[in-house]
Amino acid sequence: MTMAEPLAAEFWQGCAQGELRYRRCEGCGATQFPPRPFCTRCGGATRWAVSRGLGTVYAVTRVERAPTPDFAALAPYDILLVDLDEGFRMMAQGAPGLGIGERVRIAFHRQGERALPRFDRHGEDA
Amino acid sequence: MAWITGVGDTAFGRLEGETALSLMARAAGAALAEAGLERKEVDGLICGYSGTLPHLMLATVFAEYFGLAPRYAHAVQAGGATGAAMAMLGQRLVDAGECRHLLIVAGDNRLTGQGRDSAVAMLAQVGERDYEVPFGPTIPAYYALVASRYMHVHGLGEADLAEFAVLMRRHAALHPGAQFKDAITVAEVLASRPIATPLKLLDCCPVSDGAAALVVSAAPGETRLRIAGAAQLHRHQHVSAAADLADFGLADCAGRARAEAGIGVEQVDLLALYDSFTITLLILLEETGFAPRGQAAALARAGVFARDGRWPLNTHGGLLSFGHSGVAGGLAHLVEAARQLAGRAGARQLRQPETAFVHGDGGVLSAHVSLVLRRE
């Protein structure tokens, strides 16, 4: 496997520290995710920002047939697309049974070498 | 003008003792025979890619293996849209005067040479390496995310998707080379093994061995079958980067291809749409203009896409039942459309269709190629 993008390494370091990091354009203010050193809208430079980790489920699937033996040990697991309140969309795992439109909050779970983002229901009890 | 003068293929399924190159050679040989061409008359060659024979120069490798010395040759990579993209490029090259007889060929022995588990693992890497793959998605999971959104927006259920698995199987039953021919019911689709909800095993195309080929020429063959229109659209690669999972913008792509051919949907007699998963068909039918939004399944139940319906769809059984052998799987849609227009579809033959609309989709509804084929 080739080296991760430098910004990806910083993103995953953020996860290990309990932070969901994204980029914001210094020129037009657009959010940039996945993180890139430039803004794909205007080409301007971007810098890190930290998300509050709150969002809304945009799409969801439960993976029953995993891609590799490592993941097969964890299956079934839910994968979400989440629209974060700051205005970007990301893929992550989710607590079982979340539905489209539900409010969610990010948490980080140790999986192998990584702290993996996983969204839980963000409800009245949160 | 660019004309399809020959098509060829192999059966799809488990083909023991073959390689990607040997399968490609079978399909290419059949296409040249139908076009009435000697190898030395082929002056252009476009290949797809192969999962079992990854190579930097597959077209040149195949030219040497098969015995061609083209003045133009290279491979094309656009995922599932590669077959349609190669046909579009062939049309453009012939129109530009670059080639007189251009061979388009793809083949793979994914099933026997690679195996299902390895293919699943390979294909999952199509995801974004740093921001998707760490979460354990698969190709079905990417399309399942699309399906979840589609079902949410339109208030539809898994039975609506299943309708298309049943239809593809019914069509495949009439093709001697199809991988799966036993009839299935909606209930059986719904009861099949879950893969990535809402998609079950029978919502997903299989992994197959097989090959397909066609010849694009500067002069018409006796079938007078022309590539009359072509267009592409590329708006994202990864599912998490798609702006709207309920609108991939394909009306524009399909519309440009039909405009080049000078036709509208009302002139189309036959559909050949990429069908990696059942959900793919619903989205392509609706976005390319053959069903109102959210209505594809209702039209399918009404028989619109059956062999005797208004727009017969994938009369060979599609990827879902004819089989999916990588690039050849998408090329098989073109082979079938050409055979129908030429009146050479055997037991599957429709009543004198003149115009086919073909659409290829690569990635997760990422790379799109629309084509119009017409009998002149």
Ligand SMILES: [Zn+2]
């Ligand atoms: Zn900007």
